[in-house]
Amino acid sequence: GAVVSQHPSRVICKSGTSVKIECRSLDFQATTMFWYRQFPKQSLMLMATSNEGSKATYEQGVEKDKFLINHASLTLSTLTVTSAHPEDSSFYICSASSRQNTEAFFGQGTRLTVV
Amino acid sequence: AQSVSQHNHHVILSEAASLELGCNYSYGGTVNLFWYVQYPGQHLQLLLKYFSGDPLVKGIKGFEAEFIKSKFSFNLRKPSVQWSDTAEYFCAVNAAQAGTALIFGKGTTLSVSS
Numbered sequence: 001g002a003v004v005s006q007h008p009s010r011v012i013c014k015s016g017t018s019v020k021i022e023c024r025s026l027d028f029q030a031t032t033m034f035w036y037r038q039f040p041k042q043s044l045m046l047m048a049t050s051n052e053g054s055k056a057t058y059e060q061g062v063e064k065d066k067f068l069i070n071h072a073s074l075t076l077s078t079l080t081v082t083s084a085h086p087e088d089s090s091f092y093i094c095s096a097s098s099r100q101n102t103e104a105f106f107g108q109g110t111r112l113t114v115v
Numbered sequence: 116a117q118s119v120s121q122h123n124h125h126v127i128l129s130e131a132a133s134l135e136l137g138c139n140y141s142y143g144g145t146v147n148l149f150w151y152v153q154y155p156g157q158h159l160q161l162l163l164k165y166f167s168g169d170p171l172v173k174g175i176k177g178f179e180a181e182f183i184k185s186k187f188s189f190n191l192r193k194p195s196v197q198w199s200d201t202a203e204y205f206c207a208v209n210a211a212q213a214g215t216a217l218i219f220g221k222g223t224t225l226s227v228s229s
Contacts, residue, residue, distance in 0.1 A: 031213070032213070034216045036219075040199065041203075042221070043219045043220060043221045043222045049216050051214065064129075071127070095216075095217065099213050099214075100224040102210075102215070107158075109158045109159075
């Protein structure tokens with residue numbers, strides 16, 4: 001299957017700072033990328049969908065000014081958690097799909113801890 | 116909008132027991148169906164997927180799932196579980212067209228005792 005790389009795998013930041021998470025498709029062109037959030041012992045909740053070159057579409061209840069998503073190229077999408085607070089601590093996972101593929105491939109996830 | 120329902124929140128089995136985890140989805144169109152596993156402290160791994168064709172699909176590690184369209188179900192099965200199958204299992208669905216997100220069920224925790 002296709003490879004999606006997410007970086008960093010773990011990050012600890014201070015409250016009030018911003019954190020950027022990268023999601024890269026290594027061997028295919030990701031026309032669409034998805035960002036999920038997973039709380040401990042819970043399922044993955046879709047946060048937003050981004051198409052290359054377009055603004056992301058956010059799910060209801062997700063603050064677009066807090067979770068900035070950029071999908072400027074066919075191989076890279078970034079999620080920036082702005083002015084992070086402890087309640088933003090979570091596991092963030094990206095996935096990517098191409099025009100030719102209805103399956104999405106997942107990154108390894110990023111464990112964010114805000115202290 | 117799509118939704119996925121996993122009936123079992125926590126399943127506890129002894130080794131060699133048979134496993135069946137229920138999954139039902141709600142969507143009016145053609146779907147792709149997936150089962151993922153997440154071992155403690157690890158990321159998601161794809162167990163198996165159904166796009167079309169034979170409704171009985173076989174995945175890795177001896178798992179299989181059967182798509183029953185009339186019941187909107189995609190139950191996961193394994194004839195004989197092992198201790199190493201202890202993990203969280205997620206059923207997921209997306210519309211069968213490019214660029215659609217996977218929607219996940221709440222997950223089922225499987226605990227296998229040796």
